[in-house]
Amino acid sequence: MVDVPPLSISHAGFHVFDMSRMVDFFATVYGFHIVDHGTYEETEEITFLSTDPSDHHQLVLYSGRTKSDDDVHYNHISFRADSMARLRTFHAALKDYPGVTRINTIVHGNAWSVYCFDPEGNRTEVFIDTPWHVAQPFGVPFDLSLSDEEIYNWTAELLKDNETVVPFDEWRASRAKEWGLQ
Numbered sequence: 003m004v005d006v007p008p009l010s011i012s013h014a015g016f017h018v019f020d021m022s023r024m025v026d027f028f029a030t031v032y033g034f035h036i037v038d039h040g041t042y043e044e045t046e047e048i049t050f051l052s053t054d055p056s057d058h059h060q061l062v063l064y065s066g067r068t069k070s071d072d073d074v075h076y077n078h079i080s081f082r083a084d085s086m087a088r089l090r091t092f093h094a095a096l097k098d099y100p101g102v103t104r105i106n107t108i109v110h111g112n113a114w115s116v117y118c119f120d121p122e123g124n125r126t127e128v129f130i131d132t133p134w135h136v137a138q139p140f141g142v143p144f145d146l147s148l149s150d151e152e153i154y155n156w157t158a159e160l161l162k163d164n165e166t167v168v169p170f171d172e173w174r175a176s177r178a179k180e181w182g183l184q
């Protein structure tokens with residue numbers, strides 16, 4: 003094993019058709035701040051966005067997207083949120099935002115997620131952890147309008163016969179040991 007510290011993903015960069023629309027989408031729906039904006043290759047625009055001062059940028063949007071939004075672009079980018087209440091806030095903001103499509107809520111066993119396709123057809127996810135590790139892929143729709151407790155109980159019931167379920171903290175500790183990170 004190489005002797006390097008664990009990496010965390012810092013940012014993603016992708017091209018957009020309409021810079022002002024996409025910056026507005028990420029700022030309005032997810033609360034991103036515009037950190038820097040400038041030009042590249044003389045005529046193209048670039049915008050750096052972040053929600054966390056520990057990363058100068060978490061998203062970099064480049065103008066100059068060329069392929070149609072029907073073409074396979076990338077599958078999704080995903081944001082970690084801090085509570086089910088926050089997921090509901092994002093869900094409502096997505097429903098209000100013009101051009102957002104295919105909003106759905108999926109439990110992956112290890113995460114409760116809200117997906118959408120942004121106004122340019124890119125798939126975006128925001129999620130919170132569940133307390134469980136579950137082997138992937140796993141995905142079942144869930145009802146975000148239920149209470150936190152109802153969602154927890156419904157998910158626990160859904161997973162009760164899944165033999166891959168272990169407490170997420172246990173799974174994390176095992177991986178840290180296996181990967182030499184302790």
Ligand SMILES: [Fe+2]
Nearest residue numbers: 078079080127
């Ligand atoms: Fe994901």
